[in-house]
Amino acid sequence: MNTSFNSFILICLFLFQFSCGFAQTEQDTGIKVIEAHSPQYPTLALLSKIEGLVIIKVLIDEKGRVRNADVAEGHKLLLEMSMKTAEKWLFNTGCGGRKIELIFVYKIIPKDSNDPDYSVVFHPPNKVTVYKKNPLPYKEIAPPLYLDPIKK
DSSP: OOHHHHHHHHHHHHHHHHHTTTTOOHHHHOOOEEEOOOOOOOHHHHHTTOOEEEEEEEEEOTTSBEEEEEEEEOOHHHHHHHHHHHTTOEEOTTOTTEEEEEEEEEEEEOTTSSSOSEEEEEETTTEEEEEEEOSSOHHHHOOOOOOOOOOO
16 A cells, blocks of 8 residues: 555544544453454445445344344445444353444555455454455446436
C-alpha cells in the first residue's frame, strides 16, 4: 500500500480506538475469541465503491456460540455479510448471556496497487479489516443509471 494510504489507515484506527472505546481487552470482558471468521467483500458494495465500518452486537450463549446478533451501525450493503459472518464466531465457554461488539471494516484498495487482491487482518479481540481491490473502475462495469422524470 502506498504511504499516504497507510498513514490514513493508521490515523483512522488511532482515532477510532479512543472514540469507540475499542481498547477493551480480554481481561476487561472475560470473553476470549476461540474462532473468528472474516467476511467476503460484498460484490455490490465493492462495485459501488462502498467502504466503511459495521458494528454487530452479539449475545453469547453458555457454549460460546453466538445466540443473537443485531446491527449497531453500518452501511446497508455491508450489513448482511457482516451479520452472517458474526453468527459464525465462537467464544470461550462460560460467558453465556454476555454481549460483545464485533467490528468489521471494509476497505477498497486502489486497482493499481501492488497489494494482494484480497486480504484480511484480525485485530484482537473483536475487529476484522477486509481489504479488496476493485477489479475495474465503476464506470467500466456499468454506466450510471439516469431516470427521466415522468412528464404529464
